[in-house]
Amino acid sequence: MSTTLETTTPPAAPAPERATRLSQPLRLALYALVALAVLSLIRVLTDANDLTSAGTVSAALTLAVPIGLAGLGGLWSERAGVVNIGLEGMMILGTFGAGWIGWQHGPWAGLLTAVLFGLIGGLVHAVATVTFGVDHVVSGVAINILGLGVTQYLAGELLADSPGGGETQSPPISALPRPSVPGLDGVLEPLEKHHWFLISDIAGILRGLLTNVSILTVLAVLLVIASYVILWQTPFGLRLRSVGEDPHAAESLGVKVRLYKYIAVAVSGGLAGLAGGFLAIVASGIYREGQTGGRGYIGLAAMIFGNWRPGGLMMGAGLFGYTDAMQLRNAVAVHALLLVVFALLLVVTALNLYRRKWVTAAVGLVFAVLSLVWYLNSDELPGPITTMTPYVTTLLVLALSAQRLRMPKADGLVYRPEGK
Amino acid sequence: MNADTVRRVGLSLAAPALAIILSLAITSAVLAAAGNDPFDTFKQMIEYAKEPRTTAMIINGSVTYYFAALAVAFGFRMNLFNIGVDGQYRLAAMLAAAVGGAVSLPPILHVGLILLVAVLVGGLWAAVAGLLKVYRGVSEVISTIMLNSITTALIAFLLTTDKLAVQAEGSNNIGTKPIPASGQVPGIGLVPDSPLKVYGLIVLAVIVGFLYWFVIEHSRFGFDLRAAGRNEEAAVASGVNVKRMILISMAVSGGIAGLVGMPQLLGSSYTYSLDFPAGIGFTGIAIALLGRNTALGVAIGALLFGFLDNSSQILDLEGVPKEIVMITQGVIVLSVVIAYELVRRYRIVAQQREVGRRLSEPPAPAAGNDKTPQGAQA
Amino acid sequence: GGGSSDGSSDAGDTGSAKSDVKVGLAYDVGGRGDQSFNDSAGVGLDKAKSEFGIDVKELEASANETDSAREERLRLLAQGGYNPVIAVGFAYATSLGKVAKEFPDVQFGIIDDSSLEKVSNVTSLVFAEEQGSFLVGAIAAEASKSGNVGFVGGVNTPLIQKFEAGFKQGAESVNKDIKVQVKYLTQPPDFAGFNAPDKGETTAQGMIDAGADVIYAAAGGSGSGVFKAIAAAGKGNWAIGVDSDQYLTADSAVKDYILTSMLKRVDTSVYDFIKSAVDGKVLTGKQEFDLSDEGIAYSTSNDAVKDYEAKADELKKQIISGDIKVSATP
Amino acid sequence: MPESEGAAQSETGAAATVPAVELSGITKRFPGVVANHDVNLRVRPGTVHAVVGENGAGKSTLMKTLYGMHKPDEGTITLNGEQVVLHSPADAIARGVGMVHQHFMLADNLTVLENVVLGAEPRRWGGFGLNRAAARTKIREIGKQYGLEVDPDEMVERLGVGDRQRVEIIKVLYRGARILVLDEPTAVLVPQEVDALFEALAVLKGQGLSIIFISHKLDEVRSVADDITVMRRGTTVATADPKTVSSRELAELMVGSELPSPQTSDSTVTDRPVLELSGINLIDGARHLLRDVTLTIHAGEVLGLAGVEGNGQAELVESIMGMRSVDSGTIKLTGDDITSWSTRRRREAGCGYIPEDRHRHGLILDAPLWENRILGHQSRKPNVRGPLVDRAGARTDTERIVREYDVRTPSIDVLANSLSGGNQQKLIVGREMSGNPKLLIAAHPTRGVDIGAQTAIWDLLRTARAEGLAVLLISADLDELIGLSDSLTVILRGELVAEVDPSTVTPEQLGSAMTGAGEAA
Ligand SMILES: Nc1ncnc2c1ncn2[C@@H]1O[C@H](COP(=O)(O)OP(=O)(O)OP(=O)(O)O)[C@@H](O)[C@H]1O
Ligand SMILES: Nc1ncnc2c1ncn2[C@@H]1O[C@H](COP(=O)(O)OP(=O)(O)OP(=O)(O)O)[C@@H](O)[C@H]1O
Numbered sequence A: 001m002s003t004t005l006e007t008t009t010p011p012a013a014p015a016p017e018r019a020t021r022l023s024q025p026l027r028l029a030l031y032a033l034v035a036l037a038v039l040s041l042i043r044v045l046t047d048a049n050d051l052t053s054a055g056t057v058s059a060a061l062t063l064a065v066p067i068g069l070a071g072l073g074g075l076w077s078e079r080a081g082v083v084n085i086g087l088e089g090m091m092i093l094g095t096f097g098a099g100w101i102g103w104q105h106g107p108w109a110g111l112l113t114a115v116l117f118g119l120i121g122g123l124v125h126a127v128a129t130v131t132f133g134v135d136h137v138v139s140g141v142a143i144n145i146l147g148l149g150v151t152q153y154l155a156g157e158l159l160a161d162s163p164g165g166g167e168t169q170s171p172p173i174s175a176l177p178r179p180s181v182p183g184l185d186g187v188l189e190p191l192e193k194h195h196w197f198l199i200s201d202i203a204g205i206l207r208g209l210l211t212n213v214s215i216l217t218v219l220a221v222l223l224v225i226a227s228y229v230i231l232w233q234t235p236f237g238l239r240l241r242s243v244g245e246d247p248h249a250a251e252s253l254g255v256k257v258r259l260y261k262y263i264a265v266a267v268s269g270g271l272a273g274l275a276g277g278f279l280a281i282v283a284s285g286i287y288r289e290g291q292t293g294g295r296g297y298i299g300l301a302a303m304i305f306g307n308w309r310p311g312g313l314m315m316g317a318g319l320f321g322y323t324d325a326m327q328l329r330n331a332v333a334v335h336a337l338l339l340v341v342f343a344l345l346l347v348v349t350a351l352n353l354y355r356r357k358w359v360t361a362a363v364g365l366v367f368a369v370l371s372l373v374w375y376l377n378s379d380e381l382p383g384p385i386t387t388m389t390p391y392v393t394t395l396l397v398l399a400l401s402a403q404r405l406r407m408p409k410a411d412g413l414v415y416r417p418e419g420k
Numbered sequence B: 001m002n003a004d005t006v007r008r009v010g011l012s013l014a015a016p017a018l019a020i021i022l023s024l025a026i027t028s029a030v031l032a033a034a035g036n037d038p039f040d041t042f043k044q045m046i047e048y049a050k051e052p053r054t055t056a057m058i059i060n061g062s063v064t065y066y067f068a069a070l071a072v073a074f075g076f077r078m079n080l081f082n083i084g085v086d087g088q089y090r091l092a093a094m095l096a097a098a099v100g101g102a103v104s105l106p107p108i109l110h111v112g113l114i115l116l117v118a119v120l121v122g123g124l125w126a127a128v129a130g131l132l133k134v135y136r137g138v139s140e141v142i143s144t145i146m147l148n149s150i151t152t153a154l155i156a157f158l159l160t161t162d163k164l165a166v167q168a169e170g171s172n173n174i175g176t177k178p179i180p181a182s183g184q185v186p187g188i189g190l191v192p193d194s195p196l197k198v199y200g201l202i203v204l205a206v207i208v209g210f211l212y213w214f215v216i217e218h219s220r221f222g223f224d225l226r227a228a229g230r231n232e233e234a235a236v237a238s239g240v241n242v243k244r245m246i247l248i249s250m251a252v253s254g255g256i257a258g259l260v261g262m263p264q265l266l267g268s269s270y271t272y273s274l275d276f277p278a279g280i281g282f283t284g285i286a287i288a289l290l291g292r293n294t295a296l297g298v299a300i301g302a303l304l305f306g307f308l309d310n311s312s313q314i315l316d317l318e319g320v321p322k323e324i325v326m327i328t329q330g331v332i333v334l335s336v337v338i339a340y341e342l343v344r345r346y347r348i349v350a351q352q353r354e355v356g357r358r359l360s361e362p363p364a365p366a367a368g369n370d371k372t373p374q375g376a377q378a
Numbered sequence C: 001g002g003g004s005s006d007g008s009s010d011a012g013d014t015g016s017a018k019s020d021v022k023v024g025l026a027y028d029v030g031g032r033g034d035q036s037f038n039d040s041a042g043v044g045l046d047k048a049k050s051e052f053g054i055d056v057k058e059l060e061a062s063a064n065e066t067d068s069a070r071e072e073r074l075r076l077l078a079q080g081g082y083n084p085v086i087a088v089g090f091a092y093a094t095s096l097g098k099v100a101k102e103f104p105d106v107q108f109g110i111i112d113d114s115s116l117e118k119v120s121n122v123t124s125l126v127f128a129e130e131q132g133s134f135l136v137g138a139i140a141a142e143a144s145k146s147g148n149v150g151f152v153g154g155v156n157t158p159l160i161q162k163f164e165a166g167f168k169q170g171a172e173s174v175n176k177d178i179k180v181q182v183k184y185l186t187q188p189p190d191f192a193g194f195n196a197p198d199k200g201e202t203t204a205q206g207m208i209d210a211g212a213d214v215i216y217a218a219a220g221g222s223g224s225g226v227f228k229a230i231a232a233a234g235k236g237n238w239a240i241g242v243d244s245d246q247y248l249t250a251d252s253a254v255k256d257y258i259l260t261s262m263l264k265r266v267d268t269s270v271y272d273f274i275k276s277a278v279d280g281k282v283l284t285g286k287q288e289f290d291l292s293d294e295g296i297a298y299s300t301s302n303d304a305v306k307d308y309e310a311k312a313d314e315l316k317k318q319i320i321s322g323d324i325k326v327s328a329t330p
Numbered sequence D: 001m002p003e004s005e006g007a008a009q010s011e012t013g014a015a016a017t018v019p020a021v022e023l024s025g026i027t028k029r030f031p032g033v034v035a036n037h038d039v040n041l042r043v044r045p046g047t048v049h050a051v052v053g054e055n056g057a058g059k060s061t062l063m064k065t066l067y068g069m070h071k072p073d074e075g076t077i078t079l080n081g082e083q084v085v086l087h088s089p090a091d092a093i094a095r096g097v098g099m100v101h102q103h104f105m106l107a108d109n110l111t112v113l114e115n116v117v118l119g120a121e122p123r124r125w126g127g128f129g130l131n132r133a134a135a136r137t138k139i140r141e142i143g144k145q146y147g148l149e150v151d152p153d154e155m156v157e158r159l160g161v162g163d164r165q166r167v168e169i170i171k172v173l174y175r176g177a178r179i180l181v182l183d184e185p186t187a188v189l190v191p192q193e194v195d196a197l198f199e200a201l202a203v204l205k206g207q208g209l210s211i212i213f214i215s216h217k218l219d220e221v222r223s224v225a226d227d228i229t230v231m232r233r234g235t236t237v238a239t240a241d242p243k244t245v246s247s248r249e250l251a252e253l254m255v256g257s258e259l260p261s262p263q264t265s266d267s268t269v270t271d272r273p274v275l276e277l278s279g280i281n282l283i284d285g286a287r288h289l290l291r292d293v294t295l296t297i298h299a300g301e302v303l304g305l306a307g308v309e310g311n312g313q314a315e316l317v318e319s320i321m322g323m324r325s326v327d328s329g330t331i332k333l334t335g336d337d338i339t340s341w342s343t344r345r346r347r348e349a350g351c352g353y354i355p356e357d358r359h360r361h362g363l364i365l366d367a368p369l370w371e372n373r374i375l376g377h378q379s380r381k382p383n384v385r386g387p388l389v390d391r392a393g394a395r396t397d398t399e400r401i402v403r404e405y406d407v408r409t410p411s412i413d414v415l416a417n418s419l420s421g422g423n424q425q426k427l428i429v430g431r432e433m434s435g436n437p438k439l440l441i442a443a444h445p446t447r448g449v450d451i452g453a454q455t456a457i458w459d460l461l462r463t464a465r466a467e468g469l470a471v472l473l474i475s476a477d478l479d480e481l482i483g484l485s486d487s488l489t490v491i492l493r494g495e496l497v498a499e500v501d502p503s504t505v506t507p508e509q510l511g512s513a514m515t516g517a518g519e520a521a
């Protein structure tokens, strides 16, 4: 018996992932600290103080939230096995809902409408994919077209004659409160201004994160945490994820597969709508046609980037928001990023050498040298190039670390109940 | 059997019909809700579409869409989602235009060169995503999304007067050096008494469409492609080198994408300028899905979208918001697949009934005997 | 769009002396209600409409459309008996080139393009944006205490580069070693830069953090974001608007921070053009609007600008007299 | 047959207590298919009741009905004397019915714990949270109680089949089932694991649980069951007493055919080596998947590879087929070094492959049969002409396979997924046999396939072998392995640890060698 037990588990199996999973928070913290140190060092060398300034961080936050929320929407539905390319469309619906109601009845009402509109988009997706078993991508693409068409059509009908608005934009929406942790600013600002190694960086980051933050940003962060708790720490979440991993197994244990898929996709839509609401109300204070600018897709990317997990998703969105803030705010800092890339590549190359992956290492080295040379032979990047920053960075990071992605087993598969 | 074929044909017609009816109904509802007379609106569009010039415009629009949709469809055939067609065709068009404007060659060669450049650029740009997927495991969905934005920046970087662009006197536009006559493709008077000619490259579209069909359906490569698309593991076991397939199909998809801008470039604008149409790649996705990734279906889808886009021009003049057609397009994509899905389910059930009829008869032992595994001893 | 059709219906009763001229106007992407470039043209049209009681038809453009679509829009107007027909934005140049040939007896006007000035039935309505930008640049330099000002361009096109060029020269004319931060929000064909207040705000914030205290927003709808950032930075920081007098249109929270606006009177050009047609001696060829004819100007509705007007008007004279040549390219 | 019916009567008469399960007159129709027709089954409480029948006889369908996965069109279900209507598995579970499915119903990316508690989660935070701690303890208890130990926090995808089987049973016990349905639970187990399973069943029985047990292995059935019900063509045709009935009689009741024995006729082994592996090593990061594997298969030889699943068989097969590239060592096919060849080239050189998982590696389920026939032969006649696919050629050859290998299908245009597994398997065998291969790698060629099809496949292997085919046979069915092989090698932890003589070895000895218990002995 016991011998059987030992041998039937594949002996070749590597150290169980659990062990690593336990120490993961520590590892991440360590990584973060190292990364920060490197960043700080480069900041000191190049005195591109914007690399870790409060301004950058808070801008990054604002830019990351819509992507993060959209990605979170994607995460909910894909965890239940429904691919959601329609995020963009649902987001567009959200922006319009927020603008249309927002300028008349205030931001909170607008926000609610945004969520509602997104949710409707989600339900359409659910009906198509779950009830009619349509290919998920097709439905998603259709919803993107619909989202655009419906909003433009409605805007023409509902906003054309609004004061200070028009067919393509809403009148301004009043802003939401931006609370701060009291007393913090006074302490951190001087610290940051000294530009000390590491200390000022931490001060800057804290200041960016804790002062003058939109209430909606706070809400967004809470939603990410809540999503983790709900999906990974509750029976509801377990059932929802099981539906995305193996619907037939779930079904055989009495889980109402379709119900959970519906809930997940609806929530997904609601979150995408909220992302749109954030864009309109917090980021812009106004609804404008084409406001989402493909953020739905970026959100999707962030989710995959984050390996279908809230933490990873947050990192993905954060990285994107940070680099985007960088390129919008400060060309010098972007230029300094070249050095960061150089450092990053060096580390990775070292790892590859250690792992005896010669080719990969060589490639990495080449790119490292290139970025260094580029840095040394230029004192600013041309405007258009800087706008590439977030996209290139995302690709770069993925290329350096994309292997162990694990999407839900039944993700994107059309589910048909036993015997149907 | 004959009755079968009749039914099969009937079914394959049922789906599109159902879809059209559904989308017309919904569109009408939306129109009516906003106080516009649906019937009148459709009449307007059709009347307008029947004008020779508009017909020509519709065909031209469809030609462009066709390339885009084929590019996407090719990827879909082996489960690759190339969202990057948009970036691929823009970069290809821009560089091809630059080359075409820079050189002077005898007509055929000149055009050939431009097309070649376009295909190569599109293919290589797409191959980047392929490489990332094969060697670094980066999902092509992300990489192509990112590459689209990178393309935009790249073009902006290159399209300046000190690099590839020229600025006409008094113009605020900026574009590549215009392609001389030798590099232009004359239009064809396909539509009788239309002052507007149909893009000469419609011929190329037909050829590419045929090749697409032939390669996918009749070649070994196509078989491997579809095998890898439908069951990758089985394909590997059968000796398909999936990594290579991914690279090739990504590159081919991008190559076709490279052609998207050509009808416009060589048939009408002759330069890649700031107002060169963008976003066709995304329309292509919708059309590819609408056309079930088949050469013919995609052609029909392209014509449908071409019709809706162009004939909607008249609506504004009549005070009907032309965004309505976008709603129609979305609804069509959705209702078509729903219709196909319903028909597909019906087919499967029918087929199982078939299997059942032959396999499981009323359990009378007499009938049973000849079917017992006894017979297995061959 | 839906709103536009009523233009023709109630034309009669608004006007005083009903004219039988029918004016067609094709907007650029963004269309009526963009609180910016297109609206400015709309204002001119409305003014003409109510004064001459003319018939008007406005058509909207849609994003990512082809030349043939623009062409068709102009053609539809010309066929519909509208004369003159006005095309708003340089994107129409190519298509207008073709359509103008088809309708020799229709007079076309195009804004922001003079590549067709040789064509007899096309009137080019163009502006010397660099001149006005020069003045606000000078004002910015005067108003800046940090000797560090910013330029936020909506989309990186030659047209917006004219604004940048003028602004830089103006600023330097006052303070030769002033620092001018320049940023374009997006690159064509991504025209989102003209309606991305969030991007505008982030960029402006970055410029302020980098020391700028006056920022010129040549970014259409994204300007509101720039104003927000300036207002957040508080007293002593100034924003400069563009196209119309944004001190009058911006919402109360930020308006006081809008020192002045570079006025590009698209409305005037449209109005003048229509008027000339109504009067039967239609303007032709290249109609350049600049400081001399007030087609380009800077707004003084915010009293804060008073302190700098003297200098600005001084420079204005020199530009008009030609003592100062303002280059249109950065 | 009548006398056995009589036996059934007396049986029921004898049963004094209320039956735990009584299915009467159950009829279940699927589109066009009568899967169950007037099925009657009664299970005495506290007994193991075996249900046997050929593929497609309707066993799984019947059990799914009992488990509430679909409603019967006719007939009644009575549990412990109470007639019930089951709308969903949830209902069945609530009434103490639990089912272990024929094909594992486990989510790979979830932990054992999550798989077990799914749908019946212990709660905390006032019913909102998932109480893992409680679950862990309960699972450990069950483990101790029935000797079904599995680490609750292990990812299922890391488990071998034996452990997976345990998890399935724990799932059921966790829900406090009193009636257990096990659908072909032993198909993938080695004798030691089977024994372990049966020990567990004994304990359960001792606690008064009733167990319904489905299997194609009749000896097994006779050793474990208290009662046997035989199904054929969708209906129950007899009940039998395991103490008196012989496997042969059972087989006759099932299919009217005699129980086939996989004895090989006299050896056809030649001295022409076909496949030569020397010093094959396969390393994946830290894991040594194959260590120094060296073996030779000659023409006309069937080499049996015995081993508990997950000990490197799959990796070995994939290395031979070129789906993995080995880190060291050489592979020779009839003399040529093919170590660096692509899979396609190896296939062209005459490597046939019957994969372990026909659905994943063997077929394109949503493609018609004739396209599936091309699969793996994309570069060979009659499927292709030059760079083009030769539809006509492929179709006619598919017709041939369907004919010669008795694939039960209405036409070669139906999709592969509308064939029963057994028939799918025959199609694959036929395909791999065509283009006369030199080497055939047969992984579990008869898994889940009924006796009739088994016989057919065994015969095919024998004939091919006689014609000089070299076969590498991998199977969990040790009788099959011993019966067919000319020589037997045992693989353990990626190493070839023992050579045994099939003519002398018993399944038990082989089993202990496979589990490493042999090493000690
Ligand atoms: N979901 C279904 N839809 C349609 N027909 C089905 C379905 N499930 C089973 N059948 C039919 O019922 C018959 C019995 O299938 P079942 O799976 O019960 O066979 P089985 O006895 O379990 O075979 P095996 O011993 O191989 O498991 C099949 O031959 C098939 O024709
Ligand atoms: N979900 C389903 N939908 C339609 N038909 C099904 C379904 N499941 C099973 N069948 C039919 O049931 C028949 C037998 O199914 P099943 O999988 O039990 O076959 P099997 O003989 O048991 O195969 P195996 O030998 O692999 O167990 C097949 O012919 C298949 O067409």
Ligand SMILES: [Mg+2]
Binding pocket: D055, D056, D060, D102, D421, D448
């Ligand atoms: Mg079965």
Ligand SMILES: [Mg+2]
Binding pocket: D059, D060, D061, D102, D183
């Ligand atoms: Mg079964």
